[in-house]
Amino acid sequence: MLEIIKPGLETSIQDFPGRVGYWNQGFPPSGPLDSWSFRLANILVGNDAGAPGLEAQFMGPTLKFQQDGVIACTGANMAPKLDGEEIPMWESVAVKAGQTLVMGPALKGARGYFAVAGGIDAPEWLGSASTFHKASVGGLDGNAIKAGQMLPVKAGQGQAGRRVKADCHPQFATDKKWHIEAVAGPNDDWIDAAGHAQFLATDWKLEARSDRTGYRLDGPDWTFTDKATNKPPENGEFPSNIIDHGYPMGGVNLCGQKPIILVNDGPSMGGFIVPYTVPSAAFWKLGQMKPNEFISFNRVSVEEAQALRIELDDLCGENSIE
Amino acid sequence: MIFDEPKFAPGGDRYIRVEFGDEMNLELNFMAQGLAGALGESGTKGLVETAPCFATLLVHYEPREISYGDMVTELKSLIASLGSSDEIEMNSRLFTFETLYLDPWTKECIDDYREKLNPDKEYDPDFVARLNGLEDRHQLVRVHSGTEYWVASLGFWPGLPFLQPLDPRAMITCPKYNPPRTWTPQGTVAMGGSASAIYPVATPGGYQLFGRTPVPIWDTTKRFDVFQGDIVLFQPGDRIKFQPVTREVYDDAERKIADGSYIYNIIEYQKFSVRNYKEWIGKLDTSERF
Amino acid sequence: MAEQVMTQAPGNVWKVLVKEGDTVAAGDTLFILEVMKTEVPHEAESAGKITKLHIAEEDAVDVGQLAMEIE
Numbered sequence: 143m144l145e146i147i148k149p150g151l152e153t154s155i156q157d158f159p160g161r162v163g164y165w166n167q168g169f170p171p172s173g174p175l176d177s178w179s180f181r182l183a184n185i186l187v188g189n190d191a192g193a194p195g196l197e198a199q200f201m202g203p204t205l206k207f208q209q210d211g212v213i214a215c216t217g218a219n220m221a222p223k224l225d226g227e228e229i230p231m232w233e234s235v236a237v238k239a240g241q242t243l244v245m246g247p248a249l250k251g252a253r254g255y256f257a258v259a260g261g262i263d264a265p266e267w268l269g270s271a272s273t274f275h276k277a278s279v280g281g282l283d284g285n286a287i288k289a290g291q292m293l294p295v296k297a298g299q300g301q302a303g304r305r306v307k308a309d310c311h312p313q314f315a316t317d318k319k320w321h322i323e324a325v326a327g328p329n330d331d332w333i334d335a336a337g338h339a340q341f342l343a344t345d346w347k348l349e350a351r352s353d354r355t356g357y358r359l360d361g362p363d364w365t366f367t368d369k370a371t372n373k374p375p376e377n378g379e380f381p382s383n384i385i386d387h388g389y390p391m392g393g394v395n396l397c398g399q400k401p402i403i404l405v406n407d408g409p410s411m412g413g414f415i416v417p418y419t420v421p422s423a424a425f426w427k428l429g430q431m432k433p434n435e436f437i438s439f440n441r442v443s444v445e446e447a448q449a450l451r452i453e454l455d456d457l458c459g460e461n462s463i464e
Numbered sequence: 465m466i467f468d469e470p471k472f473a474p475g476g477d478r479y480i481r482v483e484f485g486d487e488m489n490l491e492l493n494f495m496a497q498g499l500a501g502a503l504g505e506s507g508t509k510g511l512v513e514t515a516p517c518f519a520t521l522l523v524h525y526e527p528r529e530i531s532y533g534d535m536v537t538e539l540k541s542l543i544a545s546l547g548s549s550d551e552i553e554m555n556s557r558l559f560t561f562e563t564l565y566l567d568p569w570t571k572e573c574i575d576d577y578r579e580k581l582n583p584d585k586e587y588d589p590d591f592v593a594r595l596n597g598l599e600d601r602h603q604l605v606r607v608h609s610g611t612e613y614w615v616a617s618l619g620f621w622p623g624l625p626f627l628q629p630l631d632p633r634a635m636i637t638c639p640k641y642n643p644p645r646t647w648t649p650q651g652t653v654a655m656g657g658s659a660s661a662i663y664p665v666a667t668p669g670g671y672q673l674f675g676r677t678p679v680p681i682w683d684t685t686k687r688f689d690v691f692q693g694d695i696v697l698f699q700p701g702d703r704i705k706f707q708p709v710t711r712e713v714y715d716d717a718e719r720k721i722a723d724g725s726y727i728y729n730i731i732e733y734q735k736f737s738v739r740n741y742k743e744w745i746g747k748l749d750t751s752e753r754f
Numbered sequence: 755m756a757e758q759v760m761t762q763a764p765g766n767v768w769k770v771l772v773k774e775g776d777t778v779a780a781g782d783t784l785f786i787l788e789v790m791k792t793e794v795p796h797e798a799e800s801a802g803k804i805t806k807l808h809i810a811e812e813d814a815v816d817v818g819q820l821a822m823e824i825e
Binding site: 162163164165166167168169267268274277278279284325327328329330373374376377378385386387388389390391392393409410411412416419420421422423444445447448450451452 | 517
């Protein structure tokens with residue numbers, strides 16, 4: 143059992159790949175934003191890469207262990223301390239019953255991940271333990287963890303002292319500017335050449351109101367082709383309005399003139415165009431960005447984006463451990 | 465316009481958008497749902513899931529098992545073998561929901577919006593009746609409730625159904641709220657553009673509000689068998705009838721829902737045939753309203 | 755010596771509840787940030803007097819940024 147002494151800020155149980163197969167009923171996949179760090183935490187403690195663990199956002203939780211076990215902290219540096227002493231990140235650590243782990247504010251990066259050998263024993267809601275707290279689905283009770291809760295842990299065999307190789311974990315941007323891949327489409331033909339050039343040339347600022355439903359970007363207005371302005375009226379008034387359509391995860395959703403990157407808890411459909419889509423391999427960068435940092439998008443092809451995902455998946459395995 | 469050939473576009477590394485046209489036309493949704501059904505039965509390696517919308521189908525695939533190009537080829541081949549949408553037949557359950565039209569809760573919500581966001585907002589049923597050349601709000605109720613609604617898609621919020629009227633004599637349209645509301649009562653029956661919807665929980669929204677149903681379309685507490693282990697009641701391709709009832713009947717339904725004795729009004733054994741549907745609407749006198 | 759109060763999260767300053775010269779008790783809320791659309795209050799760790807304010811309402815702040823000084 144893990145006793146939640148302090149919950150941190152919207153810390154939640156997530157698993158990977160999340161809740162898949164219910165997009166046509168409006169369920170987002172949820173799951174960890176930085177699945178690279180998440181999966182490595184699980185591998186360090188001997189779990190399947192997708193086992194239920196915790197995602198902490200900006201401010202980490204304080205957990206008290208009721209049993210001996212093995213844990214790992216990855217992702218954002220929340221300066222984890224076990225009974226007041228700093229423990230290494232990206233490494234499996236033995237804990238004893240009665241010890242307390244404090245994960246503090248994220249000093250570098252935004253989202254910290256915690257895994258425990260055996261995995262958190264959370265019920266499955268539609269095939270996944272991932273929390274979608276806006277609709278009270280997943281996790282223990284549909285919500286972020288709360289002070290006083292006890293999280294059951296499945297039996298597991300972890301080994302302390304396993305470490306992620308230095309070149310196998312994500313390197314965060316140090317100059318507040320993140321280079322993030324974007325694949326053109328599905329509605330790239332609604333944007334004119336100047337609009338495309340501007341999207342790729344701009345340093346888009348991440349607004350503070352961004353969260354797991356969407357990443358709001360601040361930047362210049364977009365310009366459109368005839369397709370956006372010469373369409374049947376039921377598509378809607380604004381150039382970026384379209385008859386409601388399904389959204390791909392990672393879609394750069396142009397709401398009026400406001401681009402919002404749809405992420406793990408985002409809406410499955412709506413009435414605005416998606417001129418570009420952030421591929422799944424780049425999501426970890428979104429997960430580790432802080433508000434008021436910047437994104438510079440690099441255009442990649444579908445095949446390049448797929449190759450990046452394969453590279454990333456290959457890094458989330460035993461070959462990354464020393 | 466219905467496209468001669470559907471259009472394909474990528475959504476990042478693992479999604480494909482299939483577009484059948486760019487207008488609101490049930491035909492396009494039949495094509496999207498027909499393709500979803502055919503894909504589901506095809507056993508195509510690498511298919512993860514599909515999500516139909518009004519005129520499009522979103523396909524989620526696993527690139528390690530099938531490439532973008534190969535999946536598009538497979539989709540084209542399935543579309544070709546489907547032939548005309550007239551051939552489409554699909555299982556379609558029919559739900560009937562007790563609905564209190566012109567209810568006090570949506571009125572309270574509209575009054576609150578008038579007070580806080582826009583004092584000029586006309587009471588929604590009057591506004592929509594006027595826009596569509598109907599006599600008054602009561603004719604709006606007759607028109608809105610007089611047709612079965614087709615679940616064209618679910619989304620934006622889990623379990624939120626987007627509905628199209630099957631009877632063309634019930635077609636009405638209306639704009640969305642500008643700015644949107646910050647809340648909507650759970651169970652509200654509403655309309656935006658040409659689509660109707662039921663709010664599964666109390667979310668913000670922009671549709672015009674007509675009435676309210678007490679019947680849950682969302683159940684995380686596993687109280688009703690009809691959900692069959694799912695959390696959301698509907699699937700694309702279901703149909704809904706809103707049955708206007710009195711306050712007494714509404715309250716009685718609400719009591720039964722609270723104590724768990726409510727029995728859902730569903731007809732489960734029917735197949736929806738696009739051909740038969742088109743034959744039926746071909747015989748209607750669409751110059752008449754209810 | 756003045757104790758430095760550092761922000762615990764990046765976000766926007768929604769409310770500053772104290773002025774320079776105010777006396778506060780341990781546990782009093784000094785300011786509230788807006789992070790991911792959530793209100794995140796920052797409480798005083800110990801009693802003291804606010805000697806300097808370094809943030810104002812509507813400022814964008816990073817984590818670990820100097821917010822105020824208490825003596």
